[in-house]
Amino acid sequence: MGLEPRVLAFTCTYCAYAAAEAAGVSKLQYPPHIYVIRLPCSGMFKSYYVFKALREGFDSILWSGCHPPYDCHFINGNYKARVKAELLKAYLKQLGFEDQRFRLEWISAGEPDKFARIAKEIVEEAIKTPKIIFLEHHEAVNK
Amino acid sequence: MTISIGIISLAYCAGCELALISMKRFNELLARGAIDIKYSTLITDKEELEKVDVLFITGSIRTFEDVETIKKAYSKASKIIAFGTCSCYGGIPGLANLSKREDIIKSIFNDITPTISGLPELTRFVIPLQTVVKVDYSVPGCPPPEPLIEMLLDSLISGKEFTLPQKSVCEECPLNDGDKKPLKELRRRLIALNDIDVDKCFMKQGVLCMGPATLAGCRALCPSRGAPCIGCMGPLPSSRDQAADIIDALGGIFYTVEPLEKILEAIPDPVGLLSMFTLPYSTIPYHKEVGVKEVKRDGDGD
Numbered sequence: 001m002g003l004e005p006r007v008l009a010f011t012c013t014y015c016a017y018a019a020a021e022a023a024g025v026s027k028l029q030y031p032p033h034i035y036v037i038r039l040p041c042s043g044m045f046k047s048y049y050v051f052k053a054l055r056e057g058f059d060s061i062l063w064s065g066c067h068p069p070y071d072c073h074f075i076n077g078n079y080k081a082r083v084k085a086e087l088l089k090a091y092l093k094q095l096g097f098e099d100q101r102f103r104l105e106w107i108s109a110g111e112p113d114k115f116a117r118i119a120k121e122i123v124e125e126a127i128k129t130p131k132i133i134f135l136e137h138h139e140a141v142n143k
Numbered sequence: 144m145t146i147s148i149g150i151i152s153l154a155y156c157a158g159c160e161l162a163l164i165s166m167k168r169f170n171e172l173l174a175r176g177a178i179d180i181k182y183s184t185l186i187t188d189k190e191e192l193e194k195v196d197v198l199f200i201t202g203s204i205r206t207f208e209d210v211e212t213i214k215k216a217y218s219k220a221s222k223i224i225a226f227g228t229c230s231c232y233g234g235i236p237g238l239a240n241l242s243k244r245e246d247i248i249k250s251i252f253n254d255i256t257p258t259i260s261g262l263p264e265l266t267r268f269v270i271p272l273q274t275v276v277k278v279d280y281s282v283p284g285c286p287p288p289e290p291l292i293e294m295l296l297d298s299l300i301s302g303k304e305f306t307l308p309q310k311s312v313c314e315e316c317p318l319n320d321g322d323k324k325p326l327k328e329l330r331r332r333l334i335a336l337n338d339i340d341v342d343k344c345f346m347k348q349g350v351l352c353m354g355p356a357t358l359a360g361c362r363a364l365c366p367s368r369g370a371p372c373i374g375c376m377g378p379l380p381s382s383r384d385q386a387a388d389i390i391d392a393l394g395g396i397f398y399t400v401e402p403l404e405k406i407l408e409a410i411p412d413p414v415g416l417l418s419m420f421t422l423p424y425s426t427i428p429y430h431k432e433v434g435v436k437e438v439k440r441d442g443d444g445d
Contacts, residue, residue, distance in 0.1 A: 080394040141210050
């Protein structure tokens with residue numbers, strides 16, 4: 001109980017969310033463990049969301065936005081996401097978290113099959129990695 | 144009216160205490176009799192903490208002795224102030240959260256188990272005071288800057304509320320010219336510092352400066368004197384993760400850097416540079432091996 005993997009997917013309205021919706025409309029199968037959150041642009045995904053999601057018990061996080069260079073509705077949002085993701089990966093790696101817990105992918109609105117494939121992959125990987133539970137601050141004094 | 148103060152110290156370097164007692168304003172008040180130091184491990188010769196009006200706590204919680212000290216002192220003061228970044232956010236000692244306590248002891252004693260009995264045991268990880276004890280005011284800084292201590296002393300004497308500033312170091316910085324163009328270069332701080340112009344924004348010259356994600360209050364002490372901000376004042380009150388804030392800021396500033404690896408080359412130690420002072424306070428406060436329990440799944444996802 002409670003051991004089912006949970007994957008949080010941040011998607012941008014214009015590409016990745018449209019792809020997720022198209023995957024649903026065209027009846028492509030992907031696992032139900034993926035929770036899709038819709039945000040205006042990949043450039044406004046906050047790094048804090050990733051830390052918070054891991055802390056709250058999500059097993060892995062998918063960031064997805066429009067393909068560089070020209071797909072982004074806001075011109076350079078995906079470039080900003082790319083830099084943030086690179087730094088986040090390095091930060092999480094130094095804190096000992098596995099690489100597969102955080103993933104950045106470019107999915108355009110016309111690629112529902114890609115969204116379904118990545119959702120399957122990421123959930124399969126999440127099943128293989130152990131579930132993590134964080135200790136609270138006051139638990140540090142328990143011996 | 145005399146306000147009696149006590150200063151107790153946990154895992155710390157005595158810098159905060161020294162910054163407080165060496166301040167001109169503090170000494171004036173001391174000479175006038177407005178303040179009386181009842182207890183301080185650095186300057187008084189007393190064994191036990193007696194009842195005080197205001198208790199300054201400096202340093203983070205690292206050993207079980209610190210836990211006991213807090214438990215004893217907590218009921219003896221009517222106002223508790225977390226003084227300095229260590230007690231607010233964990234500070235430099237907080238970077239020990241990157242290693243397990245067994246490894247820390249091993250690296251110091253080099254495989255020889257210490258034979259002296261009665262040494263306090265280490266807690267599982269470093270805890271900032273704020274997260275386990277209710278504090279009235281928290282005054283960050285390494286050590287807390289003079290303007291902030293002055294504000295605190297004024298509020299203690301007049302009885303008014305003390306509030307932290309709500310803006311970032313960049314907003315106070317004299318080098319900030321308001322230009323928000325994306326930048327093309329980020330370099331390693333130590334190498335770049337040899338050939339930069341100290342009268343220009345550090346970020347614009349490709350040097351990592353923690354200004355955008357750091358709380359104001361020091362009047363941009365370091366940047367205005369030729370050194371980039373390292374983030375000792377901790378995150379803004381609206382946020383908990385200094386690292387997340389600076390990563391977002393860097394994403395917005397350096398998105399035109401090509402190739403991407405250059406950014407990682409410039410920041411070889413992300414945790415040590417981006418949350419140097421605030422690791423124990425942030426959302427993920429320790430290395431995975433230090434405080435994370437792992438639960439194995441069956442494999443069929445049930």
